[in-house]
Amino acid sequence: MRKVDHDSRREEVAEAAARLIAEKGLEALTTRALAKSLGCSIGVLSHYFSSKEEIVIAAFRWADQRIDLRMQEAVAHGNPSLDHFFPVIKAGLPLDEESDLEWRVRLNLHTFALTHSDSLRAERDKDQQFHELMEGMIRNLQQQGQLRSDISAEDITNVAFDLVIGAAKNLVLRPFAEREARAEYLFRLIEQLRPPA
Amino acid sequence: MRKVDHDSRREEVAEAAARLIAEKGLEALTTRALAKSLGCSIGVLSHYFSSKEEIVIAAFRWADQRIDLRMQEAVAHGNPSLDHFFPVIKAGLPLDEESDLEWRVRLNLHTFALTHSDSLRAERDKDQQFHELMEGMIRNLQQQGQLRSDISAEDITNVAFDLVIGAAKNLVLRPFAEREARAEYLFRLIEQLRPPA
């Protein structure tokens, strides 16, 4: 038989689909447009995916995971401390073209999930998982005296959660040149979490 | 000739369209589904709107303006002070079914604007206008000693902007019963803005 790596072929399709979503919106993701963008026929799509919805979800996952991955990589670097947060937050925001693409797809996913219960469930599960992880990290920092303890770890976690989503959404609307400056207030905000000397 | 108030008829259509968007997503807003929901024929739609896009935008505006209106009403009540912020923020969040509906539509609008330059421009203009208004209010409160002055009015405004968007997005994913509690951390956060006694 002819050798083609199914998984990587599926990823190629997912990436192309994500690009289409980011650039022209979910409504522009049609089987024909996707095939053209991939330089293949629509038959290929049905060979690797059983439906268009499966492609859409694969595209969402592709972009979503890449944001998470970039943040995880930032977390892995250096020892946990307050200063350690800065590059992590930065990694999670749409500050360059790559992360911009992924965030555009993620924003589409957020809207999609509002009316697709499977995606909604997945979204909520992922959120909760990440929430617990982060709250634990923050609690640790507090116990080490690296973080103010007069605000609960849960409150800080909630702020972070909402803030990243909102910041990302608002950053994506701006030209790249303005984004770094617009995001910097976040770092001044984090500075406020330093324990009183 | 027959007398029908054009404006209010258009608003009926816009509201029905917004409901459809909120409940089943923008893709479910078809001329036929909308006509059925209104209990009329598609002839009515073309009589009051020149295209479907016009209906979509009317629906977006309808929901968007209602959130803004509810916040403005909250602003109008009482004298400007830090405590005055609480009901305003509350008015801006999707805490009941009405505001939930509107926020669902607004989230659709945010995604829509990513790939429709007219809506994008409108969105940015409105944001900037509101941003300036709010920054002015905050600066005033600072001058009156009602607000900490060691954080710039611009930074506080940016926090508020991003936070409301993110909080709304995350609240909408939850059952109503959990929302008040989830939003309360915002008020504890605002408490942190009180000037040191």
Added chain:
DNA sequence: CAATACATATCAAGCGTTCGATATGAAATA
């Protein structure tokens, strides 16, 4: 009667999906 409001019928375009035909190349066989 004239103008408006609305219903109905119809259209072409575009959608996701299906499916038979064909191309490819690894494995089986002689």
Added chain:
DNA sequence: TATTTCATATCGAACGCTTGATATGTATTG
């Protein structure tokens, strides 16, 4: 090695359906 076999990969035409738009007809009402 040469030949056959056949699962896989790709193609693209065609299908049934839905879409937004519009043309035409019919009440209703001032």
